[in-house]
Amino acid sequence: MTLAEFRKQIKAGIPDKLPMPAVRDESLNHPPKRKDILNAEEKKLAIRNALRYFEKKHHSILSKEFADELKTYGRIYMYRFRPDYKIFARPISHYPAKSKQAAAIMHMLSNNLDYAVAQHPHELITYGGNGAVFQNWAQYLLTMQYLSSMSDEQTLVLYSGHPLGLFPSHKDAPRAVITNGMMIPNYSKPDDLEKFNALGVTQYGQMTAGSFMYIGPQGIVHGTTLTILNAGRKFSNSASSGLPGQIFVSSGLGGMSGAQPKAAKITGAIGVIAEINPKAIHTRHSQGWVDEVYMDLNKLIARIEIARKKKEAVSLAYQGNVVDLWEKFAEANVKIELGSDQTSLHNPWAGGYYPAGFTYEESNRMMATEPERFKKEVQKTLVRHVKAINKLTSQGMYFFDYGNAFLLEASRAGAEVMKADGKFRYASYVQDILGPMCFDYGFGPFRWVCTSADPADLKKTDLLALGVLQKIYKTAPKEIKQQLADNILWIQEAQKNKLVVGSQARILYADSEGRVKIAEAFNKAIASGKISAQVVLGRDHHDVSGTDSPYRETSNIYDGSQFTADMAVQNFAGDSFRGATWVSLHNGGGVGWGEVINGGFGLVLDGSKDATRRLKSMLFWDVNNGIARRGWARNQEALFAIKREMKRSKQLQVTLPNLVDDSLLNGII
Numbered sequence: 001m002t003l004a005e006f007r008k009q010i011k012a013g014i015p016d017k018l019p020m021p022a023v024r025d026e027s028l029n030h031p032p033k034r035k036d037i038l039n040a041e042e043k044k045l046a047i048r049n050a051l052r053y054f055e056k057k058h059h060s061i062l063s064k065e066f067a068d069e070l071k072t073y074g075r076i077y078m079y080r081f082r083p084d085y086k087i088f089a090r091p092i093s094h095y096p097a098k099s100k101q102a103a104a105i106m107h108m109l110s111n112n113l114d115y116a117v118a119q120h121p122h123e124l125i126t127y128g129g130n131g132a133v134f135q136n137w138a139q140y141l142l143t144m145q146y147l148s149s150m151s152d153e154q155t156l157v158l159y160s161g162h163p164l165g166l167f168p169s170h171k172d173a174p175r176a177v178i179t180n181g182m183m184i185p186n187y188s189k190p191d192d193l194e195k196f197n198a199l200g201v202t203q204y205g206q207m208t209a210g211s212f213m214y215i216g217p218q219g220i221v222h223g224t225t226l227t228i229l230n231a232g233r234k235f236s237n238s239a240s241s242g243l244p245g246q247i248f249v250s251s252g253l254g255g256m257s258g259a260q261p262k263a264a265k266i267t268g269a270i271g272v273i274a275e276i277n278p279k280a281i282h283t284r285h286s287q288g289w290v291d292e293v294y295m296d297l298n299k300l301i302a303r304i305e306i307a308r309k310k311k312e313a314v315s316l317a318y319q320g321n322v323v324d325l326w327e328k329f330a331e332a333n334v335k336i337e338l339g340s341d342q343t344s345l346h347n348p349w350a351g352g353y354y355p356a357g358f359t360y361e362e363s364n365r366m367m368a369t370e371p372e373r374f375k376k377e378v379q380k381t382l383v384r385h386v387k388a389i390n391k392l393t394s395q396g397m398y399f400f401d402y403g404n405a406f407l408l409e410a411s412r413a414g415a416e417v418m419k420a421d422g423k424f425r426y427a428s429y430v431q432d433i434l435g436p437m438c439f440d441y442g443f444g445p446f447r448w449v450c451t452s453a454d455p456a457d458l459k460k461t462d463l464l465a466l467g468v469l470q471k472i473y474k475t476a477p478k479e480i481k482q483q484l485a486d487n488i489l490w491i492q493e494a495q496k497n498k499l500v501v502g503s504q505a506r507i508l509y510a511d512s513e514g515r516v517k518i519a520e521a522f523n524k525a526i527a528s529g530k531i532s533a534q535v536v537l538g539r540d541h542h543d544v545s546g547t548d549s550p551y552r553e554t555s556n557i558y559d560g561s562q563f564t565a566d567m568a569v570q571n572f573a574g575d576s577f578r579g580a581t582w583v584s585l586h587n588g589g590g591v592g593w594g595e596v597i598n599g600g601f602g603l604v605l606d607g608s609k610d611a612t613r614r615l616k617s618m619l620f621w622d623v624n625n626g627i628a629r630r631g632w633a634r635n636q637e638a639l640f641a642i643k644r645e646m647k648r649s650k651q652l653q654v655t656l657p658n659l660v661d662d663s664l665l666n667g668i669i
Contacts, residue, residue, distance in 0.1 A: 037198060092451035206416075441638070523608075
């Protein structure tokens with residue numbers, strides 16, 4: 001297809017003439033059939049809802065087709081309307097657009113659907129089993145058409161993937177405002193997601209899938225590297241330079257979890273990751289993120305011991321159920337230093353976790369045809385899973401919950417995962433590691449994307465970011481020296497570690513000062529022509545301020561406010577009027593539907609003075625909103641950070657807590 005033909009298709013939107021029916025490519029990953037949850041009248045409503053995207057002349061054909069999709073897959077994806085051009089992060093100049101900001105959004109959402117990036121690209125699912133960019137292909141086509149025609153004085157409104165339309169606004173307003181899964185609280189249970197998603201009225205946007213800010217598994221590699229590295233430092237007395245000879249065991253090689261083997265290897269450890277889906281293993285092995293694949297547990301253990309003796313940094317995958325792996329380690333008394341789990345337990349009954357004793361294919365059939373039996377088998381497996389982990393932790397292993405709802409679902413299954421005081425036996429990685437060591441100091445997953453799609457531009461941004469951090473490090477207080485040193489090493493090694501999958505993107509944990517100064521350096525380089533095209537700034541929603549999640553991002557908040565969502569909503573609202581190019585607010589993400597509210601943004605740098613004004617205002621708020629809240633919760637690291645920021649920024653005035661002597665309260669109640 002020529003560039004002119006591609007642009008013509010984008011501008012056309014939903015075609016007037018029906019394309020030929022599509023055949024599913026079974027060589028790709030597809031989600032399991034969703035639960036049959038709608039009654040007969042609701043199924044009619046789902047079809048009626050889908051048909052409203054199309055002229056009445058097509059309804060006779062499409063109604064039968066959509067009914068068949070709903071029966072076969074549990075959802076209406078509109079496969080017929082999947083475009084025949086390849087979707088990936090093309091150079092920004094290739095997109096037909098009146099607004100460069102809109103073209104940047106097209107670049108970003110296209111990356112989320114790249115076959116090399118997306119978990120289930122034909123179903124518009126980027127990662128996590130159900131993290132969707134759109135609900136169906138009509139929404140994709142219509143959104144791209146709107147973006148191609150909009151001006152810098154319009155805003156595109158997206159309701160859970162549905163483009164509500166272009167509305168008049170102004171140049172300082174966001175070009176897109178996105179919400180995903182925002183439910184009335186009493187309708188935010190897991191089955192509500194299944195029902196209302198099947199009806200075509202809501203979707204699970206995960207964190208960065210439905211907000212167009214996913215950058216492939218690199219997006220979590222850095223955070224996972226920091227987590228494993230600091231877990232080793234803190235709990236196994238490792239030298240700060242790395243974890244040679246230590247074993248890290250976990251599971252999951254999908255979109256986000258696929259980062260684990262790469263991260264373990266970067267730390268110098270031996271990474272052992274289980275995955276039941278052979279296609280997911282093949283993807284990570286072919287990308288070089290997994291070094292070796294094993295199906296025989298005895299051979300795997302022998303290989304681990306060789307790697308331990310040699311202190312070899314290597315990533316090993318076990319193709320099978322993670323419970324079999326853990327039980328084998330417990331039975332054979334294999335010494336494991338660090339353990340976690342990153343299966344999609346936020347989605348336990350629809351493909352996020354698989355029961356032991358069944359093949360992958362058997363589990364998928366059971367999931368669709370015997371959902372109650374599937375649920376019971378998953379819960380039985382979770383009990384076994386925890387039992388094996390408990391044995392290994394009693395022998396010295398440090399285990400942490402990776403914020404995927406593992407502890408939550410294990411507790412609901414009746415596993416021995418609770419202490420006598422009713423709290424979880426194991427901490428979330430945010431409680432022990434990222435919260436006090438990074439988030440409370442304002443360090444989180446800042447990221448950027450070079451919309452030129454040119455690796456040379458990405459290399460230039462790496463060098464600019466490195467220079468900024470090295471300069472900050474010279475005068476930084478001792479409290480944040482280690483964080484800066486880790487991130488300087490990360491950006492120095494970024495090219496060598498070959499982290500790019502999809503867009504020319506980079507992630508770097510940075511605080512407010514670092515983010516603003518790095519962004520300013522990029523904007524100047526664009527203005528001078530050193531960087532050839534716009535750069536998009538963003539972050540994972542998993543950050544200092546973006547997410548309220550009591551079992552992950554805010555699990556180290558102990559004043560009771562970890563169950564509130566004011567921070568995430570304030571973050572979304574504040575970013576929107578401080579200069580963000582697009583903003584998003586989601587229910588769900590990582591730990592599950594109804595368990596978290598998270599907000600995100602995208603900010604386009606174009607070399608202008610206006611972009612400098614926006615980045616200074618927005619990035620400052622985006623971080624310090626969270627530090628202020630964490631400080632009010634009496635987190636000591638956050639109190640240090642926000643007091644330091646108030647000295648640096650005279651217009652900042654934050655309410656600080658008066659600390660209470662605990663002895664005063666003893667005996668009062």
